[in-house]
Amino acid sequence: MSSKINSRIPEGSLEQKWTTYRSTTALVNPANKRSLEIIVVGSGLAGASAAASLAELGYKVKCFCFQDSPRRAHSIAAQGGINAAKNYQNDGDSVYRLFYDTIKGGDYRAREANVHRLAEVSASIIDQCVAQGVPFAREYGGLLANRSFGGTQVQRTFYASGQTGQQLLLGAYSALERQVGLGSVKMYNRHEMLEIVNIEGKCRGIIARNLVTGEITRHFGHAVLLCTGGYGNVFFLSTNAMGSNVTAAWKAHKKGAFFGNPCFTQIHPTCIPVSGDHQSKLTLMSESLRNDGRIWVPKKQGDTRKASEIPEDERDYYLERRYPAFGNLVPRDVASRAAKERCDAGYGVGASKMAVYLDYTAAIERYGKTKATQLNENNPGEARIRELGKQVVAEKYGNLFEMYEKITGENPYEVPMRIYPAVHYTMGGLWVDYELMTTVPGLYALGEANFSDHGANRLGASALMQGLADGYFVIPYTIGTYLSNEIRTKPVPTDHExxxxxxxxxxxxxxxxxxxxxxxxxxxxxxxxxxxxxxxxxxxxxxxxxxxxxxxxxxxxxxxxxxxxxxxxxxxxxxxxxxxxxxxxxxxxxxxxxxxxxxxxxxxxxxxxxxxxxxxxxxxxxDANFMYVAAWEYKGNTQFEMHKETLVYEKVKPSQRSYK
Amino acid sequence: MKLTLKVWRQKNAKDSGKFATYQLNEVSPDMSFLEMFDVLNEELVGKGEDPVAFDHDCREGICGMCSMYINGRAHGPMSGTTTCQLHMRKFKDGDTITVEPWRAGAFPVLKDLVVDRSAFDRIIAAGGYVSVNTGSAKDANNIPVPKHDADAAFAAAACIGCGACVAACKNASAMLFASAKISQLALLPQGKVERTDRVLNMVKQMDAEGFGSCTNTGSCEAECPKNISLENIATMNREYLLATVSKQPDFGGTGGAG
CATH class of the missing domain: 1.20.58.100 (Fumarate reductase/succinate dehydrogenase flavoprotein-like, C-terminal domain)
Structure with a gap:
């Protein structure tokens, strides 16, 4: 490992590291918290939860977002759900299984200790959100519902229709606004952070621009938290919001924070394809659609027939053909590459030929037949089967089908959807140690902004979990370790050089x-x-x-x-x-x-x-040559030097993934 | 498609503002309404003119930031649709489209089509939450919630805070917005503890921000891109009545909201 980075993983067995850390790390007494100031940049799941939780502890918090309200942060657009090792379904889930699935899903490029901690705190996130009034989906008995997601074998995903990110963010936002009302958080809407300020080797504040007036302002903090999301918009077209950007993280990088695994990008397989040069962003269709839809392209190259005119034996269900064991449910990276391969080879569909079909015909028929049986209809006929099937599909995926129709003008109940992969999430980000601190003392990175717990590939329903884990349950403890040594530091006047x-x-x-x-x-x-x-x-x-x-x-x-x-x-x-x-x-x-x-x-x-x-x-x-995190140091004038954090697997034995 | 756009231009909050007319000659029916504005702005920048400022972010109908008043309707002609999800195939070749910002005293115009909606944040800060600090929650399944109530709470919680309800209302009332949060929390056991102070404080803040009263015309519900129901306003009125007879507000207590 490079001498310039120290991951500061606590001693002890994997299961005990976090418990031991929390029980033994230094504390800041309540009177001292009142005089310690913390700057939080970003108000998404990580930022809002951190700002609210730190203010509840008694710290003085300033929170910044570039949108007109903290509730707009792009966490709001997450559809599917949030994982937690609750084992409410009695199907064998545990902290260990969630930890293991996350490490394996990340293709063995994440840090064991961080991921284990993430799995440990996952259950508390659900408790906290429910207490805030987040309206998760429930069963008729009044208890919380779960679904399976992203190819895992247990049902551990909590969800609120297809708007889980919205509901979780509004929960964190309400906690944040409560602290704003109490005067414990000062909120700066429509402000963009444009620089960090380091004094004697420690981060001591930021420079921000008021986006309405253009005024440039200086802000002191004993510590600064960057919760500024991912950088998928480097690709111009992505599922990110238009304003999502790397600026805060990049300015920090140029002032000494190393950047971890910048090339790790997640391309999501089920997005609505590009329709023309005017396209400004791409819209994700939830991964859950792959549970029932079948993906195919014509067997003939350059086939210009309509989908309905292509007979069954002239269709290539290429995922089912190549991956019989997992079929249409292979992980995101595998599904994305397979779609690209078919399109590059000339089998793509639609006007642009850069799309594949996601077909619900078979699902509609299957559900229709089952429904007819339930209703004791013995000879329902084809039309009746389709009618019943469409009803079932609408109950499960109605909002997604509606969204597809709004954007494309096509009715997906009648013609197969066209989908293509799009940039969705960035696993890379600012390098952080176990305490979420970057290589600049006093500067932290949370949520998607850090290089994260997802290794080289993030599993579905894990981004929301990580953002909230960092903000609600990790930073309130780890920041105390640093700030307990800062209680004698007087606020630096902002006329400091x-x-x-x-x-x-x-x-x-x-x-x-x-x-x-x-x-x-x-x-x-x-x-x-x-x-x-x-x-x-x-x-x-x-x-x-x-x-x-x-x-x-x-x-x-x-x-x-x-x-x-x-x-x-x-x-x-x-x-x-x-x-x-x-x-x-x-x-x-x-x-x-x-x-x-x-x-x-x-x-x-x-x-x-x-x-x-x-x-x-x-x-x-x-694994012999690349089992490490690449942490890049900025050397000035767009020159970079790489440092390696070697990954050590004490618990899990890395194996080659196979989905055949 | 060829289109004529009449767009509200206003340099800043102090400027009186006026309409400007633009011609667009190559609009694709597959464009979203905001992508059509991207094209317009590219043209304006190319000609050395100031592009039209407008709020937008997620462009998938959930962040609530986009806010155009199109041909006299908040978010345009389609029901249950935000401006960013509105596509040009809903218009005809040769149409003239008038685009204005949200018009409401409590939403001052900052520039062109951009307005200041921070009043909504202050209404939430006055009581739109459950006072539970991080870490103090008990196991989630210790609070069973009947599915019907949970679903109704979700339907209210689906509000995106865009402000279309205010823009659509002839009184510029924020009742639909405030009531959605009040009903969501009133329906859940977690929210019942603070229901009295919540409704009193949120309504007080709503009035202080200068939003108008409700006269039950229902235009808020008709224009809401998330189909938030007018029933929430009835719930809020019941909550308010209950609160006023049961307790005098205590504005000095904890929570910023009593």
Whole structure:
């Protein structure tokens, strides 16, 4: 392990580490908490839960979000559910099983101690949310309902229709607003963090821009928490919200925080395909659709017939053919690559030919027949079977089918849906130790913003769990370890030279962008960057493509700083300026992602290197050479140096994943 | 498709604002309404003009940030649909479309189509929560909730806080928004403990923000992109009546809300 990083994993057996840590770490007494200030950047599941919980403990908290309200954070869009090892279904779930599934799902590239802690606190998250009034789905007996998700063999996923993220976020938001009402949290809506401030080797605050007035403000904190989500928008098209960005994490990276596994990106298999150049984002259709839908393409290349005109024996149900054991339920990374392979080979469907069918005809018929039997209808006829089947499907997936119809104008009960993979989540992020602290003392990263507990591939229903675990149940303990040594630190006045210097940098960067006065819009550059990333650092990567991408990104970055046009001024509400700042950071991050993907010459999880595959095209991991976290240090002038955190598996024995 | 857009332009909160007219000649029916605005803005920036500022984020109908008043209707002509989920195939070639910001005293315009909805946050901060600190909850299944109540609470909790109800109401009332949260928590055992103070404090805050009264026209329900039911307002009125007869508000206590 590099001497510059220390994961600070507690001693003792895996099962005891967190208990021992919590029982023995230093505490801050209530009187001292009142004089310690904490800055939380971001108000999603991680940020809102952390800000509320820390304020409840007595700390003085400032929370920042770029949207008009903390309730808008993109956690709100999560559909499926949240995992917890409650074992309410008596089906053999346990903390160990959740831990094991997460480690295996992540293709053995996550830290055992962190993942075990995540599984341990998962049950308390559900308790907390229910107490807040989160309306989870329930059974008729009044107890909580569960479903299975993402190919696990137990039912441990809690959900609120297809809007679980919304309900969990609104729970955390209500806890946050309660503290705002009490005066314990000061909320800064429509503010964007543009720099961190380090003093004598410790993070002591941030510089933020008021997005309405353009005012640049300085904020002191004894500690700073970045809860700013993932960076999937580096691809331009993704399932992320339009405003989701890497800026906070990237500014921190350039001020000393290492970036962990930047190339680990999750491409989700079931999204609505691109319809044209105007496309601004992609919409996810919940993974649960793969439970009943069958995925296929025509057997003939370039087939232009309508789906209904293609007879059964001329259809290729390629997932069922290649993976008979798991069929349409293979993990996300496997399903995504298989769709790309078929489309690249010329079997794609729809106008763009970059889509595959997700077909509910068989499910409608199957459910229709069962329903007819239930209703004692003996000779229902084809039309009646379809009618009954559609009713059943509507009960289960109605809101998703409706959404599909709104976006595409096609009725998925009558014609198969067209789907294609899209960028959804980033497993990489700021490198953090066991306490969630980055390599800058006093600077923490929570939720999707950190390099996380998901290794090289995140399982379904685990993102919500991790965001809330970090905010509700991890940071309230681990931050005390640091702050107990800060009780004598007086708040640093914001006229300190470090604040002055940081503000000056921010102003100069903005002025530099505004003064380019070139000829092309910000989106023009963002789209071109996205295209490079998608084609060369997307679902499949190879050495040649990555090397080309690095050269192309450098050239594009140079062009951006020479030819971008930002209208208006910096001292007003200026969405183009906001976008420009974010794209400038993506133009640097993209290069690092390619470098990381180039370095990792193995295939693992969502990262598929074409050079590292078996004869049958399946991914091949290389544990002998790559069982480590790549933690990248910024060396100035877009130069990076890699440090390795070797992963040690004490409990789980890594094996090659097989879904055949 | 060729379209004529009449868009409200207002430099900032102090500017009086006016409509500007734009022609778009190549609108694809597959575009979303906001993507059509992206195209317009690309053109405006290309011509050296100031693009139209509008709020948006998730573009999948759940964050509640988009907020356009289209041809006299909040979120446009489709029921149960946010602006970001509205697609251009719902319009015809040659149409003229008028786009304004939410109009309400409690939602001041910041620029063009962007308004300040922080009043909603303050209504929630006044009582839209259960006072439970992290870590003090008991096992989730110790609080059984009848499925019917849980489903009804969910239906109310599905509110996205976009403010269409206020924009649609001739009185600019926030009753549908506030009542959705009040009913959600009133339906659940967890929320019953604080129900009296909650309704009194949230209503007090709603009034302080300058939202109008409810005259039961039902336009809020008709325009709500999440189909939040008018029944919530009836629930809130019952809660309020119950609270006023059972207890005088205690504004000095804990929770910022008594």
């Amino acid at each position: 470090a604040f002055v210097e940081a503000e000056k940098d921010v102003r100069e960067n903005i002025a530099r962008m505004m003064n380019v006065k070139g000829s092309k819009t910000v989106d023009h550059f963002h789209k071109r960057l996205g295209k490079i990333m998608w084609e060369k650092c997307g679902m499949a990567r190879n050495e040649k493509g990555l090397n080309e991408a690095i050269v192309e990104i450098r050239a594009l970055r140079e062009e951006f700083w020479r030819d971008v046009r930002i209208p208006g001024s910096a001292d007003e509400l200026n969405p183009e300026l906001e976008k420009a700042g974010r794209v400038a950071d993506f133009l640097e991050l993209g290069e690092l992602m390619c470098m990381d993907a180039l370095n990792r010459a193995e295939s693992c999880g969502g990262h598929f290197r074409e050079e590292s595959q078996a004869e049958d095209g399946e991914a091949m991991r290389d």
